[in-house]
Amino acid sequence: MSGKFKGVKTRILNDNPHAYFSPCGAHSLNLCGVHAMEVSTEVKSYFGNVQKLYKTFSMSPSRWKILQTTTGVSLHSVSTTRWSARVDAIRPLTKRYQDIIHALVSISDETNLPPETQADVDALITWMNSFEFVLFTKIWYKTLKVIDERNKVLQNSKITVKDSAKIMEGLISDIATIRSSWDKFLEESKSIASTFLISPEFKPTRGRKKKTFFDDSEVPDHSFNVTDRFKVEVFLPSIDLLSLEIKSITEKMKELSDVFTPIISPTENTLQLNQLYVDGVAEDLVNGYPRDLTKDELANELTIYFKLLKDGVINSGEGNLNCAVDILNNIYQKGLEHILPQICTCLRLLAVIPVSVSGERAFSKMSLIKNRLRSAMGEDRLNHLMILSIEHDIVRKISFDEVIEDFARLKYGFNCSFHTNEEQPVRLICKEVLAAESMKPSKLQRHLNTKHATLLKKPIEYFERLLQTSNKEKNTLEKYVTLNDKYLLAVSYLIAKTKKPFTTGEQLLLPAAIRMSEIVHGNQC
Structure with missing residues (x-):
């Protein structure tokens, strides 16, 4: 999307160098999380095992029933596009840890599993009984929960660019707090591991031995122990990359916000x-x-x-x-x-500057509306249906009966008017006002057939243009003809200056003005 050479952002800027790039807050957070996960193989393996755990239960109804009976919760898939869904995938591991292990042991002992599935179940049980699992779950649940809270706020359609920048700044502060809490995470994980009878130590790893020659001087060993290596090579790179990319997004939002801040x-x-x-x-x-x-x-x-x-x-x-x-x-x-x-x-x-997922929701609506049953739909109809779907809050307040009646009247070349206290149809062509009883579509059609037969084959767009022209004429007439107190005071002043009775305005001037208007605009004005 925002690629430097071939992305949509670059192509738009080539056509219009003055266009602003507004990053989608929610989508950008998802990408930040994906990039942070790809820093180390340990993090990728952790989320891969979480997904494997979900597939192990979801691929069989009998296994899923055992999970439901044992834990009372459902597992969730790890989504690539919806990073916040990873919180839902990890949450059961923190709330129902022992129950999930019991469910794995149950399906391993009670069901006839294929060899591949049996190997996966045994590997998952070993993985969940490791100290690395406890520590990873503790760290990433805290991190993903913080991101998910901001992500839900950013998906609000009323969030502005300035608000998004403030939300991102708060998220950066929370990520910095998580980065400085390594010792706290380590102590809490050791306490949890001891509670579940898990060894609160990392698995020993085989160190790399440096080849030395007879003439090499002794070099002190600067290698880390297992705990420090996990912190330096796994924990810090993921959190630092996550923080760095969120800062980059925040700077773009602040740059865009600062342009309009003096006005807002x-x-x-x-x-x-x-x-x-x-x-x-x-x-x-x-x-x-x-x-x-x-x-x-x-x-x-x-x-x-x-x-x-x-x-x-x-x-x-x-x-x-x-x-x-x-x-x-x-x-x-x-x-x-x-x-x-x-x-x-x-x-x-x-x-109109998009801040979050509002623009992307339009594409989601397009895929829902133009499905295989509507493959031959035209562009105009698709645009109208998308607007109705996107603005459904406004559409629900509209009376469909009134819309149908207005469409039926316009189809026969009529519009509503309130010359009296009740609605009366007005002919858009000859400006003739009919009786209120003529509001029925059959009578409107009869009037069109008898008096304007040449317009029978006219499309509804023709009458829509007539209605727009009529409304413009009406607004222009009201703008220049409507009297206010200033004009009435001027007329009263002239009558008083000539020392005539004040009734002269009502008895002479007003009928004369009405008569002149009828001569110019017709009797139906």
């Missing part, structure tokens, strides 16, 4: 309106998005934006998880989008 979380110094600081913020944003932003206009808007924040006109989100969208909605609710168009652009850019 301005400090007290920011609100002092230092022009040099404002120009610097504008320059950083323009350098990142030169096609979307202009430096001078953005600097002027930032000055206005900081003033509005300082006066409390705009709510800065106050640390909400989705504050970019909150601020953008606040600006639109107060009608400031025409004053701060560049700020709105910055907030939209930040809101």
Whole structure:
């Protein structure tokens, strides 16, 4: 994905050098764990044995029943793509250690096992009765539990880039604590091993003997003992690589977050309106998005934006998880989008930057929706079904009956109107308003057949375009024709200035205005 030469990141940057690479927090954590596991053969062997333990029971219903009866828990597979699943695989080993060994002994004694399976069961029993197993389980359960807790938070769709960076920093601190707790892990593992009558010592390994010649001087032996060798060659490399890769991800997230921090979380110094600081913020944003932003206009808007924040006109989100969208909605609710168009652009850019697995979930939905039964589905239908599936929380609040009625009316070229207290169908072509009883699809179709027979074969997209045009005309008319108190006061002032009765406006001016409107726009305006 983020390969230096042929990855998707590199290919996108070749087409658009100004694109930002936003690492997926949850997926990146999975990759960090996979890389940390591949450092030493001992770690790979440990997780390989955990997977072998799962397969030994899951490949036979009778063995799985013995496991369920003996332990009361289920074992889980070690997943490569879902690193957090390894916590579920190790958790039963910490909670039901003796019961799992009893289950292995039971299937070894009571069932007729094939030779290969019998060898695997004997090897697993020997492995689980070793001090290395106890120590590995203690270390990795603690490490994976810390990662899993952060991983679940990062999968929230409302997490921002800044929040992800803070979560990663907390994870780095926890990993550093685990690294410095070697002596504690060793003592606790020895205590657990003694409780289960396991020798609290590492298996002795055969040391490498260096060949010497008669003229070589004596060199002191700097080889480690078994415990120190495990710490230096197995424990520290895995934890250090895990910490190093998490730091790399955190730096990328902080770099991306710092670009938008002045807009999302301005400090007290920011609100002092230092022009040099404002120009610097504008320059950083323009350098990142030169096609979307202009430096001078953005600097002027930032000055206005900081003033509005300082006066409390705009709510800065106050640390909400989705504050970019909150601020953008606040600006639109107060009608400031025409004053701060560049700020709105910055907030939209930040809101669409993926932080976690939201983008990947779209591909997961695609594989679920376009299956072998829908192999001939077109692109438009696939896009619409994916949107409905992804935004299912919003779809559940929509009344399907109203959607069907709106579709049926639009199919025959009608739209709803509230000229009176009840709904009335309005013809999109001739603007004719029918009676409320004509809302039935059969009557709407009869009206189309009798008065507009030439439009029978028109697709629904034609009427959708008419509806969009009608809505635009309506919004434009309301924008320029709607009267407010200022206009009414001006009319009243003119009447009073001519010393005419105040009823002149109601008796003469208002009917005249209505008549002029009917002549220009028709009787149905």
